[in-house]
Amino acid sequence: MAFQLTRDPQQGRLLLLTAVLFISYLCVGMSLPIVPIYVSKELGLSNVWAGLGVGIAFFATIVTRGHAGSFSDRRGPKAAVGRGLVFYVAGALTTLTAGLLLNMPLNAFLILLAGRLLLGLGESLVAVGVIGWGIGLVGPARSGRVLALVGAAIYGALAIGGPIGLVLLDRFGFAVVMGISAMLPCLGLLAIWRIAAVAPHPDAERPPFWSVIGRIWQHGSIICLQGIGFAAIGAFFTLYFRDQSWSYSTLGLTAFGGGFVLVRVLFGHLPDRVGGLAVAVGSLAVETVGQFLIWGATDPILALLGAFLTGLGCSLIFPAMGREVVRLVDPHLRGTALGGFSAFQDLAYGLTGPLAGLLADRAGYGSVFLIGGAAAAAGFLIAVFLRRAQTTLAVLQ
DSSP: OHHHHHHHHHHHHHHHHHHHHHHHHHHHHHHTHHHHEEEISSSSSOOOHHHHHHHHHHHHHHHHHHHHHHHHHHHHHHHHHHHHHHHHHHHHHHHHHTTOOOTOHHHHHHHHHHHHHHHHHHHHHHHHHHHHHHHHOOOOGGGGHHHHHHHHHHHHHHHHHHHHHHHHHHHHHHHHHHHHHHHHHHHHHHHHHTTTOOOOOOSSSEEEEEEEEHHHHHHHHHHHHHHHHHHHHHHHHHHHHHTTTTGGGGGHHHHHHHHHHHHHHHHHHHHHHHOHHHHHHHHHHHHHHHHHHHOOSSSHHHHHHHHEEEEEHHHHHHHHHHHHHHSOOOGGHHHHHHHHHHHHHHHHHHHHHHHHHHHHHHHHHHHHHHHHHHHHHHHHHHHHHHHHHHHHHHOOO
8 A cells, every 4th residue: 555655656745735734733833732721721711711721722713714716726736835824923923922922921922812713814825735736746546634634734733732732731831832833833734745746627617615515514513513522632631631630631632532543544534435425423422422431431541532432423424414415516616615515614613612721610621522422423423314315315226
């Protein structure tokens, strides 16, 4: 398999693009678990504000997905990725400034929100651009593989970046972590110029954005519901462990990311081979079990096992549903459709932070994962419904 990849120039470029995404996305992974700690512990604000500090980046991504997809279609995915990496750098440097203002908590929090908004805009452009670029390199028939590699890079960066960020936070402080985060996308900017661009579609006729959303909203709702479990782990797993006085609080994202990457590496071909909806049904069942296990855990090992199972379950849902979305739209609308599709996942991430923080203040951190399990179960039911409808349509045809 490795020999085939090296002999195929387009596959080699896809792997290089995946590596660029991994390195640059570490800036997101490093910040994700430390922002709520900084807001709640250093600035002395409540869990609601800590959740908002995490979630506002995803809100920025939601409202800019349409722009990012259209930009990628019109100007080309390479231009979208380059612009997004610049916003990553700007967001990290802005957030660094917040880390220097501990004696002015309100000002620090507002500046942090501005930095997170810039980061969210960058994430919108980078993610849509990389997916469109990868599919343009290897073709839509292998879109499931592209989405699987992209997700492995993203969640691998989250799995590694989270513990790194926490260690650096404890040793050097918040501002230093943000300074290092600003350097990583610069490496990505240097590397992407070596990768061949794919042709944009500047003059193709484009229907309204909401018309495209109308074609894909059911598949989008599935990734929205599955994303709640990951968002809960990213924002509150460390605080949950510290509240319980448990050891290994830094390993939540590592356990999640380990399960996630393991499935991507071993079974990333399944959406292309057996179909997206079949994969989603099994995956959502596993995620549901993982979230309920964290909720009912009586010791840290069970909670970490739940995070690992959540990673196993979440791993293939995005490429599985993304493969179905790619098949529903014309090539010149691929970036727009994938941007809108990704916005559903961003919606889960954006809403989970502040709403789960409000719930945690009233019912404890464990209740956040009860909601995550219920959401995954709802996604499972939708996937079962869509698969049955797809099977019925195939029989009638």
